[in-house]
Amino acid sequence: MRKTQRFRFRKIFPPPLKPSLTRSRLFRAYSFVPFSPLALLDPTILTIGGIVLGIAIIERILERWGVIDLVDQFAKVMRFILPVAFYSALIYFFATFMF
Incomplete structure (x- = not known):
């Protein structure tokens, strides 16, 4: 039977770097556009x-x-205008709205 050789974890992998002594300042950024449902109300x-x-x-x-x-x-005019208006508004919405 072979003898199993064991390595300590600390010998194989170097220890993690110590955190710096300077603390980073918290920076709060607010963005209302992607999360606000009011952004969908495009004029x-x-x-x-x-x-x-x-x-x-x-x-x-x-x-x-x-x-x-x-x-x-x-009715004859609306049969043509409704799909055109819907698809053009949909294309305009996706082209101008920032996600």
């Missing part, structure tokens, strides 16, 4: 959303008044 996105919501409300009012021809024209 451009809110404006685009408000315009689209306003057109949808006008469409519902015209439908209640019985002006079906005009509502039909609004």
Whole structure:
């Protein structure tokens, strides 16, 4: 049977460096942009959303008044405008928002 040779841990690895005597000063930095939900309230996105919501409300009012021809024209235009507005606002949001 072979004899097992043992090494002390301190002989293999050098001891850790002693901490310096000077203390580092604490520096507090505050950043509200990435963590604040208010940062999502971008005026451009809110404006685009408000315009689209306003057109949808006008469409519902015209439908209640019985002006079906005009509502039909609004529906044809909105079928194109809604996806374009949504995707452009989404691209704008990701292009300008800092994460």
